[in-house]
Every structure is written in C-alpha cells, then in structure tokens.
Amino acid sequence: MADPAPEGALVLIAGAGRLPELVAESLRRARRPFRVIALRGFTGRTLRASADATVDLLDLAATLKLLRRWGPAMVVPAGGVSRPSPAAILNAGAALRNREALRAIAGGGDDRLLRAALSLVEEEGHRVLGVHEAAPDLLCPEGHIGRRAPDAEASASIRTGRAVLSALSPYDLGQATAVAGDRVLAVEGPEGTDRMLARARALGRRPFGFGRPLPATVLVKAPKAGQDLRVDLPAVGPRTVRNAARAGCVGLALEAGGTLVIDREATAAEADRLGLFVTGYGSAP
Numbered sequence: 001m002a003d004p005a006p007e008g009a010l011v012l013i014a015g016a017g018r019l020p021e022l023v024a025e026s027l028r029r030a031r032r033p034f035r036v037i038a039l040r041g042f043t044g045r046t047l048r049a050s051a052d053a054t055v056d057l058l059d060l061a062a063t064l065k066l067l068r069r070w071g072p073a074m075v076v077p078a079g080g081v082s083r084p085s086p087a088a089i090l091n092a093g094a095a096l097r098n099r100e101a102l103r104a105i106a107g108g109g110d111d112r113l114l115r116a117a118l119s120l121v122e123e124e125g126h127r128v129l130g131v132h133e134a135a136p137d138l139l140c141p142e143g144h145i146g147r148r149a150p151d152a153e154a155s156a157s158i159r160t161g162r163a164v165l166s167a168l169s170p171y172d173l174g175q176a177t178a179v180a181g182d183r184v185l186a187v188e189g190p191e192g193t194d195r196m197l198a199r200a201r202a203l204g205r206r207p208f209g210f211g212r213p214l215p216a217t218v219l220v221k222a223p224k225a226g227q228d229l230r231v232d233l234p235a236v237g238p239r240t241v242r243n244a245a246r247a248g249c250v251g252l253a254l255e256a257g258g259t260l261v262i263d264r265e266a267t268a269a270e271a272d273r274l275g276l277f278v279t280g281y282g283s284a285p
Contacts, residue, residue: 004071009033010134011072013063014051015079016042018262019131019138019235023078026135034076037066042079064124074127076134077118077230118230130230131260138264140236140280142256146268148277150251153216157181158253158281161220169225175234176221178247180214193221193236194243201247213248222255229258236278237262238270245274256280 012034014020024047027034038051055062118128132139161179174188178200186200221234244252261267271278
C-alpha cells in the first residue's frame with residue numbers, strides 16, 4: 001500500500017498471541033485510524049488476513065520502507081516474537097547501523113535487543129508507543145476484577161510481594177513473585193511467570209513438596225523500576241490464573257496501570273470459577 005496513512009494514524013506491528021488483536025479492537029473502539037504490519041510466522045491468522053502488509057521479523061529494511069511510505073503518527077509494537085540470535089540481528093541491521101554498535105547491542109539481554117529494534121524505528125523519525133499508551137483500557141484497573149477480594153492474610157502477602165519486587169527491581173530480575181505471608185516461595189527469572197509458578201507449586205507444599213499449600217499464597221506482579229514498558233509490559237490472562245491456582249495461590253495482585261490483563265472478562269470468570277481473587281493495587285505503597 002503506497003498511499004500515506006490518514007492523519008494521526010497508528011501502525012500496529014503485530015507479533016504472536018492474542019494481544020495484537022485486543023489492541024486492534026481497542027483502537028477500533030476509540031475510533032483511532034490504524035494500519036497493521038503482520039510479522040510472518042507470528043501474527044495470528046485472523047489479524048494477518050486483514051493486515052495491510054506482511055514482513056519477515058528481521059526484514060528491517062522492508063518495515064522501515066513501509067513506515068516511510070505511510071508516514072504514521074506513531075508505531076505500536078504488540079505481541080510476542082521468538083528472540084533472534086545476535087548474529088541475525090547483526091546481519092539484518094548491518095546496513096542500517098554501525099557494526100560495532102550492533103555487536104554491543106547483540107551482546108546484551110533480550111530487553112536490549114528489543115529496545116535496539118525500536119531505536120531503529122525512532123531514528124527514522126517515528127514515535128514508538130507502548131500498548132499501555134495506545135490501548136490503556138487493556139490495563140489492570142485499581143480494585144478487584146471478579147467477585148473475590150483479598151482477606152487480611154492475603155493482604156499481608158501482597159505487601160511482602162510488593163516489597164520484594166521493589167527491592168529486586170534494580171537487579172533486572174523478573175516481574176513477579178509468589179509469597180505466603182512473609183515467606184518468599186519463588187521469584188520470576190528468565191523462565192517467565194508460568195514456570196515460576198510451577199516451582200512455587202512444589203516449594204509451597206510441605207513437607208518435602210507434599211501436603212496442602214501454605215496459606216495466603218499470592219502471585220504478585222509488577223513492572224520493574226525504569227523498565228521500558230514498550231518492550232516488556234507485564235501481562236496475565238486466564239492461563240496465569242489457572243497456573244496460580246495449581247500453585248496453591250489464593251489470588252493475584254497486579255500493579256494497576258502497569259500490568260496488562262489479557263481477555264479481562266475471561267480472566268475474571270476463570271478466577272471466580274477457581275475461587276481466586278484478582279486485584280489491582282496502586283503504585284504508591
């Protein structure tokens with residue numbers, strides 16, 4: 001498509017998962033004009049079928065050419081992608097940036113690689129928005145989602161979890177922890193929340209991984225301090241609720257305005273079905 005985008009239009013760069021479709025639906029509800037660039041092999045079938053263009057993940061030249069042609073007001077990346085190898089990043093970006101700079105980028109962590117990809121877009125003069133800015137209605141609100149609320153014991157666990165995440169935030173660890181009272185069962189690492197919950201499932205049962213879960217076990221999730229939310233915004237959904245229930249959690253506590261809730265109605269319904277609470281807390285202690 002060669003014609004410029006309508007004034008104020010966004011371009012949604014769609015990766016894998018349900019999130020890009022939810023962002024598209026949010027933009028339609030807000031009556032914001034947008035176009036979609038689908039990432040081949042990642043974007044879901046429904047959104048890919050209506051996309052304005054499809055590109056390969058590492059075909060940066062094609063993506064930038066489309067953006068120059070369309071001239072959007074803003075670019076919004078959404079959805080997951082498999083992390084490309086450092087060699088692939090170097091090869092794909094060699095024509096666009098200094099090789100030494102690319103080597104430094106490729107030697108960093110996942111966040112650094114993703115931020116580098118966004119910086120290529122920004123260097124072309126495009127503003128990059130995070131999902132939390134383009135579709136704020138998808139964020140966890142303050143208060144309870146579903147019918148249940150934390151009791152006094154669970155609230156104490158939430159306070160512990162918040163303190164743990166705040167203390168660990170400078171060390172670039174994960175975005176979640178499972179706690180029971182003042183006992184930390186597990187902290188999220190590179191494996192992600194679901195696998196952390198699998199560890200917490202064993203560690204939170206006694207003795208020796210058997211028996212009933214520790215009371216008032218809660219999953220607490222929040223972004224790291226200074227985290228680029230355009231790159232890695234914490235998210236939960238119905239699957240997170242199910243895994244939390246298997247781990248013996250009585251509920252989930254999420255930073256309001258800083259955590260995505262995928263399919264909020266389905267997440268609330270699953271929490272109600274399993275007897276868990278899902279609550280959003282304010283960023284202030």
